[in-house]
Amino acid sequence: MPELPEVETMRLQLKKYLTGHKILSVIVNNRKTFQGDEGKIIGGKVVDVRRFGKVSVIDLDNNYSILTHVKLTGQYIYRGPNLKTPGKLSSKVAGGIPGPHTLVIFNLDHHGKLYYNDIRRFGWIRIEKTPDVESEKFIVKLGPEPFKGLTLQVFGDILSKTSRAIKVVLMDQEKMGGVGNIYANDALWLSEINPKTLAKNIGSNSVKKLYEAILSVLEEGMKYGGASELTFVTPDGAEGQYQDHTLVYGHDGEPCERCHKAVIQKIFIGGRGTYFCPNCQKL
Numbered sequence: 001m002p003e004l005p006e007v008e009t010m011r012l013q014l015k016k017y018l019t020g021h022k023i024l025s026v027i028v029n030n031r032k033t034f035q036g037d038e039g040k041i042i043g044g045k046v047v048d049v050r051r052f053g054k055v056s057v058i059d060l061d062n063n064y065s066i067l068t069h070v071k072l073t074g075q076y077i078y079r080g081p082n083l084k085t086p087g088k089l090s091s092k093v094a095g096g097i098p099g100p101h102t103l104v105i106f107n108l109d110h111h112g113k114l115y116y117n118d119i120r121r122f123g124w125i126r127i128e129k130t131p132d133v134e135s136e137k138f139i140v141k142l143g144p145e146p147f148k149g150l151t152l153q154v155f156g157d158i159l160s161k162t163s164r165a166i167k168v169v170l171m172d173q174e175k176m177g178g179v180g181n182i183y184a185n186d187a188l189w190l191s192e193i194n195p196k197t198l199a200k201n202i203g204s205n206s207v208k209k210l211y212e213a214i215l216s217v218l219e220e221g222m223k224y225g226g227a228s229e230l231t232f233v234t235p236d237g238a239e240g241q242y243q244d245h246t247l248v249y250g251h252d253g254e255p256c257e258r259c260h261k262a263v264i265q266k267i268f269i270g271g272r273g274t275y276f277c278p279n280c281q282k283l
């Protein structure tokens with residue numbers, strides 16, 4: 001599932017490509033995906049694109065906003081004049097655009113188009129009044145996130161009050177937003193903490209190391225435009241590259257790059273694939 005670096009990359013590109021475009025019409029091929037009245041956004045001009053956790057919010061100048069959660073396999077792909085050099089479309093855009101997985105098409109002025117593709121169809125798009133966005137239930141419930149409210153102090157407090165495995169806590173979006181499976185694995189390896197360690201048992205030095213590791217892996221993720229492990233593509237139609245730069249995620253069976261004394265193991269914690277070095281990430 002796309003995590004903070006992927007959704008943030010998506011936000012930055014949507015902002016770059018959509019700002020100034022006016023929505024001329026909307027084609028909804030799957031009503032379950034698109035909630036609300038598309039009539040409300042016709043004629044609206046994009047003024048900003050914000051992000052709350054994994055939800056992107058496209059703000060229009062007519063007081064309406066388009067909220068999107070791409071969930072597992074949703075993809076926004078832009079084609080139009082703001083894409084200076086339209087690159088080759090990633091093969092991860094299954095079926096092409098428009099194709100059998102294109103559920104919504106936004107027709108924009110100046111011959112622009114924004115396609116929403118979603119193979120698994122878990123994602124959603126919702127129209128709301130802009131002033132109501134921040135009181136949305138899932139936005140109110142969002143925990144603080146790295147680079148936005150999650151200070152070292154707040155992070156330490158969350159951990160000290162939790163007796164669950166640290167990896168599960170990092171991925172709990174109501175405790176803290178934005179850190180999903182790939183980056184949680186890498187941050188724990190980087191800070192030499194075993195993913196099974198109970199959050200409250202982590203000493204203050206390690207808490208600080210982990211905090212810095214989280215910021216560092218997320219920054220790396222954003223630098224590479226996110227990870228395109230499954231179906232994530234950026235709105236320019238290309239792929240993120242972080243999957244080729246992970247520290248420990250997906251490296252099971254390979255020697256640990258830091259200690260060279262053990263092989264990366266894969267276990268499951270909370271049902272999610274967890275990668276760690278049994279030598280440098282001792283319990």
Ligand SMILES: [Zn+2]
Nearest residue numbers: 256259277280
């Ligand atoms: Zn190691």
